[in-house]
Amino acid sequence: MLKKIVAYILYTFISINMAYADTDVLPILSGVGGNFNAVDSDGNMVEFNSYFGNVVVIAFGYTNCADICPFTLGYLKKLYAQLNEEEQEHVKILFVTVDPEYDTPAHLNDFLNYFNKDFIGISGTKEQTDHIVSIYQAQYNELSREGMPTHNIRRINTKLLENDEEEKAKLFSHSVSIYLVDKEGFTRSIEFTGTPKDKFVEKIQQLIKE
């Protein structure tokens, strides 16, 4: 009996020991992120807290972005591919548009499908967008008051229009950071496309295991 008790205590302490041995716990970045309401690229109303239980990767951008957005999504596509199927089930990649006026859920969905069908577009009203941007302490600015003809913009995909009117869209500057959020909604790391993918994947895997 004594042997069993000692063995049990030993097992318990070794487990604790192994947990404590993990010295690379990602810190919570207090004040970065939180709950929000928006519309996803399937047109459903979503609350960020509904993603609890998943590791979430969040990037900001817009579909008419000719610079960093396609590059960021290409990066996230490769990153996501490095995760195995089981890991992918616990990871949500969110792309939050800073141009909700132009980026309707359907258009956002078409755009993201070029990269990965699992990626989720986040749109909503301007107030909802501003709220998401503010809680992640990200930034975006309109570069032009007037829209410019979209045929002049180098784009991933054109918007499907019901009429032949010349379409115009605004250009924006926006944060390039990629936020890594844990299963309880706490931001644990801020990365960018310069982060080596292996390193980023390790962080995601670490949060999945928590």
Add this chain to the structure above:
Amino acid sequence: MLTRLLIMKTSTLKYVFILLISLVSIEVFSENRIPVKEHPSSLNSMVAQLMGWYGRLLPAERNIFFNQIDKEFKDSLKQYPHDIEHLKIISSQLVNSSKKGLLQFNVTINIKSKKPAGSIWMTIKEQFLFNEKKDGSIVLEKIILKGKLTEEERELSENTNRMYFKSREFAYSWLAYMDGFGSVKKTINLESWIESSVYNVQIGSKQINGSVASSLRQRSVYLHTGQHTLRSIDITQDDESQNTYVLDLTMDWKGFNVKTVPVIAKINQKIKIKINNDGTWYVLFIEEKHLIPDLTPWQNLLC
């Protein structure tokens, strides 16, 4: 007990031995995971005392008073020149004292004092020895003036009057209190406003509203064990009233939340203060916002 151990089988004793080894290694790993600070939470309290010390050397103006000091140190104050017009801390360094159990601050100050023949400048080096008591309070044990250097004229870069030091005495004491260091309550007149004044905290989308006492309790779920480090301080007079000021503090925080997950924060607090007729400070309200911690060069990059 010894007899029982002796009659145990050898194999059982092996388990006990392994168990002891495990316990020792847990201790080692625990220390690795949660860095033990050499001077936990006492730094802010010590700096607050230094600010009060220097503030009281400056000429009395209005009703700005500092925390009381023990009688034995009043003689030390007499060693400074009279009629100090200007005082600036040039450097300060916390070092391990050669005296066991004492913490030592080495400080160099520049002072300008008025003499009949005109103002003179001095550089003074001194040591403050603090004793950390078992209850966590920090007590100034000794001050040693290490000699006055040659007189030397310096340029005035900022006006370091009594208010300059008072706002810092208050700020460092408040930070020490938030670190769980209760012995500074009197310095900031805490009892008079902790239950009545409003303290709003914004942590991302989380909003905490309530009295200072209540908000501190709720906030401690997210910032449980750790230390505030002051990064910037500014005090401006409120437009509405002569006796009202806004103290703007930006600080870093490192520590652990209630679930012992490490947390990093950069915090801005705007503290509205009313100076009572007796010179004590009364906090009217505190607005706190958690900013994005300064971690990466790309976090503010736009494209």
